[in-house]
Amino acid sequence: MIDPYDIIGVARDANTASIKAAYRRRAKTAHPDSGGDVETFARLKAAYELLLDPVRRKVYDDTGYDPELADTKDLKGLMVLEKLINEVILDEREPGSFDPIATIRRKLTNEIVNARFHIMEMERHRARIRNHMDRVGKRPSADVFGSMLRARSDAIADAIEKAEAQIKDIEQAYGMLDGYSYDVEVEIETRNAAE
Structure with a gap:
């Protein structure tokens, strides 16, 4: 900032x-x-x-x-955090009974993992489309089928690019949480059992 x-x-x-x-x-x-x-x-x-x-x-x-x-990248990170902050605010648990920062970090980590998995799936589909494109004999006039496959491949490439940008935004949000800690109250029953 x-x-x-x-x-x-x-x-x-x-x-x-x-x-x-x-x-x-x-x-x-x-x-x-x-x-x-x-x-x-x-x-x-x-x-x-x-x-x-x-x-x-x-x-x-x-x-x-x-x-x-x-900064633009900070704004994108803040937008990611904003959604998760709202979830923390709406959480019915008592403040101090859970760590909202750790909760947000877990959710951000899960979002990154899911986005990377989604990218892998899209790359797999794109490779299959390219394989089909390599095997299709082209018609001498209009290559309708090839054009359709190329359009699908390009659409997947755009989706991969968007998912990678989303990961960068999530990583920016995660970095914005560096240095924060949260004091969680230990329940009295838990303390007595430990003593």
Whole structure:
């Protein structure tokens, strides 16, 4: 994630006047008319707008997330996590009685395994189609059958590419959970039995 405080060059508790002053200093050199980079200036402006908006700033401070400043791959990872976070929120078990982070990690691992298995199956089907294509004698005029097989092969190749992109998104989401831990309460009965 991109840190707007770092981009502007202010502390997390900076007031509006400090943010404006720091923005003006950075904008002088970052602006494209002053020889700066268009992309860098756009990020500077987005960070400035976020920090001046009290609602967006609070959301960012609470979550570390703002859609306008996030990397595309981070956004894709967040979308994967969002679905699983909703499942954790809807879980009827008492907070502290299970580890939601470990639960999400298991689900992400299962999704990766399932996607890889699906890719293997698609590759097997694609190989069979190619085998048929190699054995089909072509008609001198229109190759309808060959065209149909090629179209199926191309469609499978596209599906494989999408599944591989999905795996990358899931792996990004998994990496976003690095460093987290969760304290699970041990039930009193379990403690007494152990003693």
